Amino acid sequence: MIETPASVPARPTGSEPVPAPSPEQARGQAHARERGQAREPARLPVPAGVGRFLVLVAVFLCAACGLVYELELVALGSYLAGDSVTRTSVVLSVMVFAMGLGSLLAKRLCTRAAAGFGIVEALLALFGGCSAMALYAYFAWIGGSQTVLIAFSVVIGVLIGAEMPLLMVLIQRIRQQDAGGAVADLFAADYVGALVGGLAFPFLLLPLLGQLTGALAVGMVNAAAGGALVLWLFRGDLSRRSRRLLVLVNGLVMALLIVCTAVADSFERAARQAVYGGEVRAVVTTGVHEIVLTGDGPHSGASGWKDGFGVFLDGRLRVCGADERRYHEALVHPAMAEAPRSRVLVLGGGDGFALREVLRHPEVDAVTVVELDPGLVELARTDPVLSRVNRRVLDDPRVRLETGDAFDWLRAWPGSGRRPYDVIVSDLPDPGDLANSRLYSREFFGLAGQALAERGRLVVHAGPAGERSRAYWTVEATLRAAGLHTAPYVVRGRLSGFPAVTGRARWQAGAGPERSGHWGFVLASHGAGPRLGLDPDGPVLRAFGPEELRRSAERARRGRITGLPASTLMHPHYRY
Known part of the structure; x- marks a missing residue:
């Protein structure tokens, strides 16, 4: 009879029952799954090919949402502060730098890629979706917008930059392939999504929904795409605690975006009142300008304009009645x-x-x-x-x-x-x-x-x-x-x-x-x-x-x- 050293557990025979793992062992196994170890493919509710396709669809949607956030910041920066070339340069350069920073920070999340991606998308939906409303509120009630604009550019850029490393880990969890092929697939979906988002912003979102509601709607799409990918497709990589946390966070983000959408019209009226001060008689959005008329007569004094009416184009005074x-x-x-x-x-x-x-x-x-x-x-x-x-x-x-x-x-x-x-x-x-x-x-x-x-x-x-x-x-x-x-x-x-x-x-x-x-x-x-x-x-x-x-x-x-x-x-x- 060969004795087994005390340091090596004996392998159970076929006739011996396998003991159930202790709660500590179960949690350790769940965390191991969360760390996305390459030697164990992800347990998916669909075939690997379908799962891979769904990851690329999520990449497409998240890229479209990310570009809309960028364009929203550029448009708001120009609208609220003027000098469109300077504001565009500031927003894009800061955001690209922040994306690089986000990619570096994402390395710490790669061991738990599914949970990390879920949190990143929830935060991105929150900050990106609410960015227009927050910037407009700051401009209306406090004045100025440059500092807040840069802050949102940094936060959104970091979160966008963190997406790709985590998605690279997730797509490799489905099926191992050479790094070049995986990167090509991800970036192809990313660039196509960016194209769709870039075209949808001026031709669909702005005309139909406007800046505030458009950004909030995109945030909801972003939260839904990120939450579905992680909580359904990669739920096998999550511990019970992580699933509960992600459900709670995504639910709160989605609820906040829905509430903001419901009050967007009232908020915009109040913000306009704060910006223009007097009675806003009419607001007309054309394909070229947002035209705001204040006051009700050349020298009526019946509104906040003590000298009569005002005509504003894109937030800038063009005609003063006095x-x-x-x-x-x-x-x-x-x-x-x-x-x-x-x-x-x-x-x-x-x-x-x-x-x-x-x-x-x-x-x-x-x-x-x-x-x-x-x-x-x-x-x-x-x-x-x-x-x-x-x-x-x-x-x-x-x-x-x-x-x-x-x-x-x-x-x-x-x-x-x-x-x-x-x-x-x-x-x-x-x-x-x-x-x-x-x-x-x-x-x-x-x-x-x-x-x-x-x-x-x-x-x-x-x-x-x-x-x-x-x-x-x-x-x-x-x-x-x-x-x-x-x-x-x-x-x-x-x-x-x-x-x-x-x-x-x-x-x-x-x-x-x-x-x-x-x-x-x-x-x-x-x-x-x-x-x-x-x-x-x-x-x-x-x-x-x-x-x-x-x-x-x-x-x-x-x-x-x-x-x-x-x-x-x-x-x-x-x-x-």
Whole structure:
């Protein structure tokens, strides 16, 4: 008889019963399964081929959700803070760095890949789905968004980066294969999912659900995909305690996302009230802008706007009811001071206010208005306040409306058969946002010069001259580089084009979203420099006169900055 050493347990024979494992041994076996040991394939409820396909489907869905989160942060960063190029660069660079960090951190979870992936997806659904609502809330009630934007970029990037190492372990648990083949399969599903998410965001989610509800819906898809993969397909790799924990976490995340979706409309109304301060009369989302109208009259004082109505495009003030007449008189009438002026082109100005001033000159026979957003034109026609203030000039028979981008429209002008224009009024968003800088480039002004008659005059709204004087004088230098002679003038008024001021305390203190500053305009022409003046026989101006124009020219002369380079399409020089 051979004695078995005490350190080696005797192997039971066929006639001897196998003792049941103790509770400690059972927990150890469950943890061993969780660690995903490569020598033991995962116990799946479906055949290995089907299981592998389901993992790739989960990769596809998670990649689509991840890219939507990225685009959501980019869009919100640009919408809330302006300067889309800078915000896009910040979000994407921070997120890519965080993804690398997340991949490194995921190595600690690879021994329990199924449980780790479940927790990562639940957190990603939570932070990604709620990111839009959290950013908007911070912007509305506290002000600013840069710090929170970067924080969400880091957290979401870390969680996205942790996905791929864990998925690599899970797919190898189903069937061992060479690392190159597994990586190829995973990245193929990942990239296709990213394509679908990238296309779904602008063409499906934003038009149908909007930013807040869209992000929440994607978060629910993310939580469902991650939870189903782990709790059903890989449930054999989980201990009972891990299963309970994942069910609880996913249930709480899904419940929170559902509750946020239910209150999204109420939340958005309250946040808008905090952002715009006064009574929000109308919110219209077009394919180009989100248009918000506040107040109910030019100087009604019946809302938070103590000076009347406001028009906001994408969160930025474009028209202030108290000063719109002064602004549009200063923009239009110096260019209309001399003959000829029978044919006029208005670039932008879909609200009809600049057009109203143009049509006050009886010599005008035809006006072409080129506006990118037909929704703004329709609102200016139908809204009782806007249509009353613009005198319904958009329905004047002398007016021809063209929908399109001003740059593209001018580029197609030489082959259109149209005659040159006596006056061109550029009432476009100021160049502070790099997305608009092409409309203030040397190429753009060169195209405008082609459409301008030999004795014609071009007037350009060039942004707030006092706050961003370098940008204003860059516009003037760019006009000169395009071969035009210029006459700059700077008019005192309230600034437009900046994000709405936030915080109820500021509203209660009467600060409002309007700020004193300077509007920058440049009058330009071919040949000799244009004479800066007003027509003494022209229409009576209520808010802007010859003396103010003289002071505006003097203000520009004193503040001139020389030696600035011209801005081009390939080398823009405008920054917020």
